[in-house]
Amino acid sequence: MTVGLFIPCYVDQFYPGAAIATLQLLEKLGVNVVYPANQTCCGQPMANSGFEHLTGGCNELFIKNFAEFDYIVAPSGSCVLHIKHHIHDEKQPEKAASVSHKIYELTSFLTDVLKVTSLPAKFPHKVGMHQSCHGQRGLHLSQMTELVAPYYSKPGSLLNMVEGIELIELNRADECCGFGGTFCVAEEAVSVKMGKDRVADHLKHGAEYITGVDMSCLMHMEGILNRQGSKVKILHIAEILNGGPLNP
Amino acid sequence: MNQEIQNPANQKLPLQGAGGAREKILAAVLQNQPALQNLPDITFVKGDVEGAQERYITTLTTIGGKVFKVNSFDEIKALIPTHFDASKRVVSTLPQLSDIAELNQGEPIDPHSLEDIELSIIRAHFGIAENGSVWVTEDLMGQRVLPFICQHLAVVIDAENIVPTMHEAYQRIGLIKYGFGTFIAGPSKTADIEQSLVLGAHGPRSMTVFLLG
Amino acid sequence: MSQNITTHTDKKLPLQGAGGADHAALADIFNKDEDRVNWHDETLWWIRAKRDLSVHKIPEWEALRDTASAIKNNVLSNLNSYLQQFEANAQANGIVIHWAADGAEHNAIVHSLIKKHNVTRMVKSKSMLTEELHLNEYLAENGIDVIDSDLGERIVQLAKEPPSHIVLPCIHKKKEEIGELFHQFLGTPAGNADPQFLTETARHHLRETFLSRKVALTGVNFAIAETGEFVVCTNEGNADMGAHLSDIHIASMGIEKIIPERKHLGVFLRLLTRSATGQPITTYSSHFSKPRDGQEMHIIIVDNGRTVQLGREDFRNSLKCIRCGACMNTCPVYRRSGGHSYHNAISGPIGAILAPNLDMEKYADLPFASTLCGSCSNVCPVKIDIHDQLYKWRQVIVQNGYAPTAKKLSMQAMATTLASPFAYHMAGKAGRLVMKYAPFALNNKLNPWYKQRDMPKPPDESFGEWYKKNRKAP
Numbered sequence: 033m034t035v036g037l038f039i040p041c042y043v044d045q046f047y048p049g050a051a052i053a054t055l056q057l058l059e060k061l062g063v064n065v066v067y068p069a070n071q072t073c074c075g076q077p078m079a080n081s082g083f084e085h086l087t088g089g090c091n092e093l094f095i096k097n098f099a100e101f102d103y104i105v106a107p108s109g110s111c112v113l114h115i116k117h118h119i120h121d122e123k124q125p126e127k128a129a130s131v132s133h134k135i136y137e138l139t140s141f142l143t144d145v146l147k148v149t150s151l152p153a154k155f156p157h158k159v160g161m162h163q164s165c166h167g168q169r170g171l172h173l174s175q176m177t178e179l180v181a182p183y184y185s186k187p188g189s190l191l192n193m194v195e196g197i198e199l200i201e202l203n204r205a206d207e208c209c210g211f212g213g214t215f216c217v218a219e220e221a222v223s224v225k226m227g228k229d230r231v232a233d234h235l236k237h238g239a240e241y242i243t244g245v246d247m248s249c250l251m252h253m254e255g256i257l258n259r260q261g262s263k264v265k266i267l268h269i270a271e272i273l274n275g276g277p278l279n280p
Numbered sequence: 281m282n283q284e285i286q287n288p289a290n291q292k293l294p295l296q297g298a299g300g301a302r303e304k305i306l307a308a309v310l311q312n313q314p315a316l317q318n319l320p321d322i323t324f325v326k327g328d329v330e331g332a333q334e335r336y337i338t339t340l341t342t343i344g345g346k347v348f349k350v351n352s353f354d355e356i357k358a359l360i361p362t363h364f365d366a367s368k369r370v371v372s373t374l375p376q377l378s379d380i381a382e383l384n385q386g387e388p389i390d391p392h393s394l395e396d397i398e399l400s401i402i403r404a405h406f407g408i409a410e411n412g413s414v415w416v417t418e419d420l421m422g423q424r425v426l427p428f429i430c431q432h433l434a435v436v437i438d439a440e441n442i443v444p445t446m447h448e449a450y451q452r453i454g455l456i457k458y459g460f461g462t463f464i465a466g467p468s469k470t471a472d473i474e475q476s477l478v479l480g481a482h483g484p485r486s487m488t489v490f491l492l493g
Numbered sequence: 494m495s496q497n498i499t500t501h502t503d504k505k506l507p508l509q510g511a512g513g514a515d516h517a518a519l520a521d522i523f524n525k526d527e528d529r530v531n532w533h534d535e536t537l538w539w540i541r542a543k544r545d546l547s548v549h550k551i552p553e554w555e556a557l558r559d560t561a562s563a564i565k566n567n568v569l570s571n572l573n574s575y576l577q578q579f580e581a582n583a584q585a586n587g588i589v590i591h592w593a594a595d596g597a598e599h600n601a602i603v604h605s606l607i608k609k610h611n612v613t614r615m616v617k618s619k620s621m622l623t624e625e626l627h628l629n630e631y632l633a634e635n636g637i638d639v640i641d642s643d644l645g646e647r648i649v650q651l652a653k654e655p656p657s658h659i660v661l662p663c664i665h666k667k668k669e670e671i672g673e674l675f676h677q678f679l680g681t682p683a684g685n686a687d688p689q690f691l692t693e694t695a696r697h698h699l700r701e702t703f704l705s706r707k708v709a710l711t712g713v714n715f716a717i718a719e720t721g722e723f724v725v726c727t728n729e730g731n732a733d734m735g736a737h738l739s740d741i742h743i744a745s746m747g748i749e750k751i752i753p754e755r756k757h758l759g760v761f762l763r764l765l766t767r768s769a770t771g772q773p774i775t776t777y778s779s780h781f782s783k784p785r786d787g788q789e790m791h792i793i794i795v796d797n798g799r800t801v802q803l804g805r806e807d808f809r810n811s812l813k814c815i816r817c818g819a820c821m822n823t824c825p826v827y828r829r830s831g832g833h834s835y836h837n838a839i840s841g842p843i844g845a846i847l848a849p850n851l852d853m854e855k856y857a858d859l860p861f862a863s864t865l866c867g868s869c870s871n872v873c874p875v876k877i878d879i880h881d882q883l884y885k886w887r888q889v890i891v892q893n894g895y896a897p898t899a900k901k902l903s904m905q906a907m908a909t910t911l912a913s914p915f916a917y918h919m920a921g922k923a924g925r926l927v928m929k930y931a932p933f934a935l936n937n938k939l940n941p942w943y944k945q946r947d948m949p950k951p952p953d954e955s956f957g958e959w960y961k962k963n964r965k966a967p
Contacts, residue, residue, distance in 0.1 A: 044956045046949040051956035055964075067960050080865065080884065082891030169867035177545065178823065178871035180554040204538070208825045212864025219517045219862060220941040221524040225829045226864075227946070229534070255946030302592035305748065305796045310573040312804030317570045319753060320563035322760060325553055339773060388786060391738055392704055410763075411773035424785055425737035428730050428777075446759040446774075455720070455755065459783035463762075465774050468730040472645035472661065474668045475536055476688035481644060482699060483730030483777075 036101035037067045038094075038135070040074065040111045043247045043268075049278050050247055050268035054107040054138055057274040061146055065105075068097040076114035080213045084118060091121050091128065099127045103145065104135040107270050109167020109245045110213075112137040116171070137171055138270055139245055143186040148193070153275040156196030160239035161188060161269075162230065162253065163206040164246035173245065177206050187245055187269055194272060200237040207233075211252035227256045235264060242266050327444025332409040333491070336442045340412030343466040344479050345487045349439065353377065356436065356490050360399070363488065364432055368398035373422040374436065377401055384422040391425040400430035400484075404464075406441035407489065408449050413465035414489065415449060417458040424460050428468075433484040435464070439493030515858035520830035529667075534828040536664060541822045543771030544872065551767070561760050562876035565813035568751055569803065575718040575751045576794065582721025583792060586783045591793045596626035599745065599795050603628060603710065604635055606743060606791060612707050618725070618732035619643040620712030621659050621816060622745050622795060624838040625851075628710075640702050642731040644695050651678045657832025659839060660769050660818035665831050699731070709735035713746035713792070714815070715761060719754045722782035723792065726765065726775040733779055741789045744781070748799050749812040761815060764874035768817040802850045807885045811846045813875040820869035820879055826862055835859060842869035846882040849890060857895035860886035 035058060039051040058065045074094065075087030094115065098104045106112050115135050121128040142148045167173040167187075174185035191197055210216070210226025217223075231253050234242050242257075242264060244250050250266040257264050271277050337347045346363075350356055353376040360366055360380055371394065372381035381401055402421055404414035414435050418424055427433050443449050453461075468483030479485055514522070524530055548554045568575060580590045593599035599622075607615060615632070617623065617639050629639050629650075641650045645662035649655065651674045656662030663671065672686035681694050711732045715724040723744055725732045736742045752761065758778075766772040784790035803809050821827045821841030832840035837848040837856060842863065848856035860883045869879040890896055942948065 039956050046952065048952050048954065048956035048959055052959060055960075067957075067964070069957065069961070080887070082861075082887035082896055084888050085892065165864065165866035165868075169871065176868075176871055178868060180549055180551065206868075208864050208866035208868070210825065210864060212866070215861070215864050217941040219520060219826070219830075220944060221517070221521040222826050222829050222862075223864075224945040225524055225527070225530060226825050229829075251949055252946065254949060255942070258947040259945060300592065301594040301598055301796070304594055305592055305794070305800060306573055306576060308796070308800035309576065309748065309803060312800055312809075313572050314570050314806070314809065317563070317566045319567045320560050322560055322564075322756065325557065325560070325760070343772070343776075395700075395704055408774075413774055413778070423737075425734070428733045428737060446763050447756075450756040450759040453755065457782070458780070459785065460779070460781055462733070462777055462779040463774060465776050465778075468728070468776055470644045470692055470729050471770075472643070472648065472663055473671055473688035473691055474666075475539065475661075475664075476668070478689050478692040480696065481692060481729035481731070482642070482696060482703070482734050 033102045034064045034066060036098045036104045037065050038071060038074075038098065038104055038106035038111070039067065040106065040108045040247070041072060042251065043107065046251065047247050047268065050107055050270055052278060053268065053270040053274040054105070057270055058105065060152070060274070061142070061148065063146070066101070071097045074111040074114045075118070076111060077213055079114065079118055087118070088121075091119050094119065095121055095124060095127050095131055098131055098135075102134065103141065104131065105138055105141045106135065107138045107245070107268060108247060109137045109164050109171050109173060110248060113166040113170035137167055137173065137245060139167075139187040139190055140171060140173055142190060142273075148190065151190065151193040151273055153193070153273055154195040155272050155276050157240045158198045158200055158238050159191065159272065160200050160202060160234035160237065160242045161191060162209060162234075162242055162244035162249055164244050164249045165206075165208050167245045168206055174206075190273055191243070191269065197272070200234070200239050202233045202237060204233055209249045209253055211249045213248070216252055223252070224256065227252050231256050231260075231262075231264075235262070239264055241272075243269050243272055245269050322447070325445070325447050327410060327448060329444055332442045332444045333439060335409040335444075336407050336412060337491075339409060340407075340466060340487075340489060343412050344469065345412060345466040345489060347489045347491060349491045349493060351493060353492075356492075359490075360401075360434075364399045364434075366399075369396055370399045370401070371397050371422075371426065371430070372401035373420060373426070374401060374403060384426070386419070386422045389423065391423050391429070394423060394425060394429050397426075397430040399432045399434060400426050401434040401436070402427055404435045404437045406443055406449070406452060407437050408444075408446060408463070409442055410445045411463075411465055413463040415453065415461065415463055417461040419458070421460075427462075427464060428483045430484055432486045432488070433464070433467075434488040434490065436490045436492055439491040516830065516834050516836070516862040517858065519834035519836065520826075520862070523831045523834055524829065530829050532667070533665060533831060537822045537828045540661075540770055541819075541872075544768060544819060544822065545771075547767045547771035547773065551763070557760060557764055558874055558876050561764055561874055562813065564752060564757050564760065565875050568749070568753060569809060569812060571753075572748065572751065572803070575753060576748060578718040579716055579721055579751055580794075582719070584721070586721050587790070588721065588784065589789065589791045591791060593793050593795045593797075595795075595797050596628075599626050599793055599797070600628050600631040602793050603743060603745075604632060604637065606741060607632075607637055607708050610707060610741060614638045614640070614706055615708040615710060616640050616642050616702050616706040616735045616739070617710040618712065618727060618735055619646055619662075620710065620745050621656075621838060622712060622747055623710070624655060626795070626797060640699070640706070642699050642702065642729075642735055643727070644692065644729060647695060647699065648674060651675075655833070655838065657840060658818060658821055659816050665833065700734075703734040703738050706735065706738070707740045708743065709739035709741070710743045710745065711736055713744050713750050714765070715752050715758060716746055716750045716792075717753075717755050717758070718751055720782065722755075722780050723750075724758060724778060724780050726762075726778050728772075728776045730777050733777055736781070737785065739788070741791070742781070742784065743791045743793065745793045745795060747795050747797070749814075765815055765817050768819040768872065768874040798851050802847070805850065808846060808850065808882055810877050811843065811850075811879075811882060813877050814843050814847075815875055817874055819872040819874065823868045823872045824863075825866065825868070826864065830862070835862070842879045842883065843877070846877075846879060846886060849886050853890060853893060854895045857890045860884075860890060
């Protein structure tokens, strides 16, 4: 099995640690991983701004980079959801459909494809899990509080395999953090207020770290934490599942 | 038509017939509605008959109503003066209560003349366990406004006439004809001021159900 | 990309809301008072929590939602015949049916009915349709005094404001502000803000109104094709007090209020209030079938853009809405921006997918007032894909050139946050440039990101660079 690793652009540029952790974790689990060097972007920022019609180039490039792999894995629920729902290419519709079917968000790949039941990781800290909306409500990574249905959580189950971790409860288990892609600058006031409220819920319950499946939400919350001078850190879930942040 | 309406001096009722809004709207609907999708079967939804009476009492109490289990109209008559100001105007549609209440069984009167009623006592067809409501049609109200205009409302239902959910309620109602019918669930209420619940918005300040068994 | 954006800059920025402010600007004003935002958010979240408690007591909840959605799909697909069936049955019951293509026609019909009876006053229970059609303003211009009898609506009417929420019209007002309004208009003592006392005052004030109005207008929650009856749901009993004491009862309904059969009410009445407030049912669910002896009953069936929406394949499902308001209560943006920031009769997520159909230019900002978190679609009792429609409206609005928010964003993002995470995509292959310019471009007070948030510290190398050094190239 060969997995094509898709690293979202802002992770590539700002959070290489999350990407390295994703790669190392998959390799540890015996997966043959390849990172196509020419990848750029899934096209979501444009599409969510109403410019989906301009994402043709992104789609074409994405298909060119990833169509031949058995699976495509990305450490981002949001980008995966975008590819799953919106990738299309009139010139090669079968390839677009196949990409859409074989792309996985990291925790669902670990849970549904690799069927991971244990992890050699230790992280003795109080951790708050942020449910990124696109992963949760879009990709159904975990149950949603609005629905009358049994509880489950793919990222939650994986985190519980980590030795020493203490996952905290939140008052609002799955409220949006307010990042929202372009929303974070177009609706700055509400975006920041949502982020402050989300961070406050984690702080109130004693989180030392806030984690999640989407670096974008975490980047937004990190921006608020840092501005507040908080010592609380953000970490992508891959970094915790891989045994903690890398020491460069 | 727009022009006609925009001219205030020439305000006429728009034509209801040919060429008017009706044809325009129906034609647009026909043109724009999607291909027919079938109605779903709703017979699968059913409530639990077991314990319905107790659930009814709990639900109605939770939403601010009161329930008395009684065995006769004499018991009801005894309860009225201890729970209501019987010195004020009490109106009922029930002949069994004619010695404690002014009887009104739908005689043509000006509904405004009912504005000073302290207590209305009516019968209801049945109660619904899941929401504490009772189903009443016009023939049981005497006057449509009677259960609304009073300061307090009391309703008599047979104890065995409790259905579990709204599905059984509508099964019972079937396609019977009525001029007006309503589900009443507890006292009139509002929470419009900062979500503070206040009983007695415009209608009755209390609702009492006598479960006659 | 940039070329495409410059074509749009030629277009005039559309005027929006009060003073031309769009959702973002109005939300920004709302957020100046953080304590108030917290209070607003907590109040609505509390209602969402009550909804959750209530629906979790119904094990078949999701099946009920599926069923309601399927019934409404059937309604939309057979609306032409249901409307005629409803009309015929209602007429057979002695109800007069009117049809109105738009607000002007609807309002003129109401006015003519009032004039016919030589009165100048009317009492009205809650009808969001009449808010949409600006009936009160129209009647006021024509010398008709309308009193809204729902307490929340009466409060906003006294404040000369539109409702900020379809179920909780004055949810944005604190009790002290309501106390002040009552002091000013209803003569209550200054400083008294006790909800019990204020409600009692309104009870007396409105009872006089009910007793003295010959014409009453109500909304319609459901209209049953099979029987020609319509159902009006209230907690206060104001619709019933108005209707049963009036000589003329007018009920205004949009064409989408139809449901096929009476028994389907079982499904919808179970869903409506549990979704709205967590109550098992409203205090009154009144079924009007025939006028009272000596009374006139009129129904005005209104289009006002609904048939256009019906023809929009991607958006027609918005017509399934039963106006429970659950999407507003759950929306993290609504809770922190307030209903008035949507500058439309229907606020919140559902308003944001209904409004662009009425005026794409005026409401071009609304589909962007969302993070697309999807909570709205999950609470919707008739399973409208609200957040997907928000996404689709963004595409339509941009394609039609009405993209103030998107345009503003692009311009701002391009100019001031060229080096933001998004710039990577916008600038194509200029990934390294991003990093080079990042500190300069971002540590700038004009950058909306940086105003209240720090940027991530640029790492020494990107993942791509690390990979090249540490793994063999494929």
